[in-house]
Amino acid sequence: MSSPALEVVEFLLTAHVYNENRELDENDLPPRYRRVFWAERDGDASDTESDGVEPLGGVERPLSVTETDAQTATGVERPWEAVSDLLFTDRTEFSGTLSFTQPEMALEWFFKSADRDRLVTNPTLAFVAEGRDEIDVSHEEAREQNRPIHADRVWIDSLLEAYFDTDDEEGDSEMLDLVHVRAPEEIEMTLDDLVLTADQEGEIGKIVKAIEHRDYLAEIGLREIGKLLFVGPPGTGKTTVSRALAHELGLPFVEVKLSMITSQYLGETAKNVEKTFEVAKRLSPCILFIDEFDSVAKTRRSDEHAALKRAVNTLLKSIDDISLIRDDVLLIGATNHPDQLDSAAWRRFDEIVNFPKPDRQMRADILRVITNRMDIAEFDPESVAARTQGLTGSDLRMVLREAVLEALTEERMSLTQADILDAVEDFEERDNLKNMDMMDDSDSLIAGNGESPDADHDHDHDHAHDHQH
Numbered sequence: 001m002s003s004p005a006l007e008v009v010e011f012l013l014t015a016h017v018y019n020e021n022r023e024l025d026e027n028d029l030p031p032r033y034r035r036v037f038w039a040e041r042d043g044d045a046s047d048t049e050s051d052g053v054e055p056l057g058g059v060e061r062p063l064s065v066t067e068t069d070a071q072t073a074t075g076v077e078r079p080w081e082a083v084s085d086l087l088f089t090d091r092t093e094f095s096g097t098l099s100f101t102q103p104e105m106a107l108e109w110f111f112k113s114a115d116r117d118r119l120v121t122n123p124t125l126a127f128v129a130e131g132r133d134e135i136d137v138s139h140e141e142a143r144e145q146n147r148p149i150h151a152d153r154v155w156i157d158s159l160l161e162a163y164f165d166t167d168d169e170e171g172d173s174e175m176l177d178l179v180h181v182r183a184p185e186e187i188e189m190t191l192d193d194l195v196l197t198a199d200q201e202g203e204i205g206k207i208v209k210a211i212e213h214r215d216y217l218a219e220i221g222l223r224e225i226g227k228l229l230f231v232g233p234p235g236t237g238k239t240t241v242s243r244a245l246a247h248e249l250g251l252p253f254v255e256v257k258l259s260m261i262t263s264q265y266l267g268e269t270a271k272n273v274e275k276t277f278e279v280a281k282r283l284s285p286c287i288l289f290i291d292e293f294d295s296v297a298k299t300r301r302s303d304e305h306a307a308l309k310r311a312v313n314t315l316l317k318s319i320d321d322i323s324l325i326r327d328d329v330l331l332i333g334a335t336n337h338p339d340q341l342d343s344a345a346w347r348r349f350d351e352i353v354n355f356p357k358p359d360r361q362m363r364a365d366i367l368r369v370i371t372n373r374m375d376i377a378e379f380d381p382e383s384v385a386a387r388t389q390g391l392t393g394s395d396l397r398m399v400l401r402e403a404v405l406e407a408l409t410e411e412r413m414s415l416t417q418a419d420i421l422d423a424v425e426d427f428e429e430r431d432n433l434k435n436m437d438m439m440d441d442s443d444s445l446i447a448g449n450g451e452s453p454d455a456d457h458d459h460d461h462d463h464a465h466d467h468q469h
């Protein structure tokens, strides 16, 4: 169904129809086209909407299509060659602009060649299709499926740039180093790549529905929703599931490690917390992911600086103030140490999702996912699963990586079950070493007992060490 001519005509038609119909907006353009038409805006072009800051760029009419644009948008090597035979196309030699001599004819031709699948991914053309009988597709349906512009990388960057003085003010650019923003298109692992417990699937299903129907929830006054806490040991998929959710929902993913925010400059911490939530609100709808949530509880317990206490209170208050229903921000906290969270923090989440270490069945499933594209002779995931009790998804990935690298040292690109079992053994040995290390560490912790009023104790120690040659 796809041909270079069809690809190029679709692109040209989209630009044409978009220009003709003012009621269409950026969200009617497929992301692959939008990227091509994105242009920086002049700083003072203030066609701003209600709440102030707008990104420093956008898609502006009239759209015109050069051969290079068409090539980037469609992937067709020689766009003009692909359509020059058609009677309704034209090229301006000098500017390299492609256009239609007879748009009506182009439409006829397109609707004869295109199928429904194509139109569902192009709201602009679905808009036209709705008024014709060739293909049964609604504009609304296509628009709903289309990824909105606020999920595009260019949009995110340009919004951040507009809101935070990324060049001038030192504090702001530093802030953007602490907060990592991912566009959904940049997230590689999807929910399909993850093996979830029934409980996790249930919670994720609920939140997806809640986001879909947030207008309804607002209407009936149900606002206590959209604050999740993911709890479980390292390597059980808390971060990856959160990101996959952003991918699934087409939302930008704002990620911050709480320990990073608090360890920098004590005096700045409260401000950093506020800014983090500001970034999320500016990018909304989005997911705000706060990792290492327990690092707050820790600082709260030790009676350290007043600045830290202020920061903690700011954090708790910011969580109270943000809402999925009102601000379109889904908040996900994650912690490896639920025991260190005090009730003040705990209370603020309306769903707790448990991330346990995978059981045997899950381990087998995870192994299948990881090895999906690997060539392994006599592979028996069940028996590997039986041998790997206590290992997390992340551990299993590491095992497979070692097996692959080990085989590569022998120039082998196909593995055997034995390679994997060897790698499991190696992993367990290394894991034992690591645990011995941890015992040492905890000994020294007991000696210092963590109660020392000198918060910089460790740091000073390291420092002294540096000078001891």
Ligand SMILES: Nc1ncnc2c1ncn2[C@@H]1O[C@H](COP(=O)(O)OP(=O)(O)O)[C@@H](O)[C@H]1O
Binding pocket: 189, 193, 194, 195, 196, 232, 233, 234, 235, 236, 237, 238, 239, 240, 241, 355, 358, 366, 369, 392, 393, 394, 395, 397
């Ligand atoms: N349930 C799972 N299913 C599939 N892969 C998993 C699972 N849990 C962990 N992994 C793998 O381990 C990696 C690390 O997990 P991560 O999300 O960083 O864990 P956490 O945030 O809980 O420490 C993931 O990228 C993924 O490849």
Ligand SMILES: [Mg+2]
Binding pocket: 235, 238, 239, 240, 291, 334
């Ligand atoms: Mg993590």
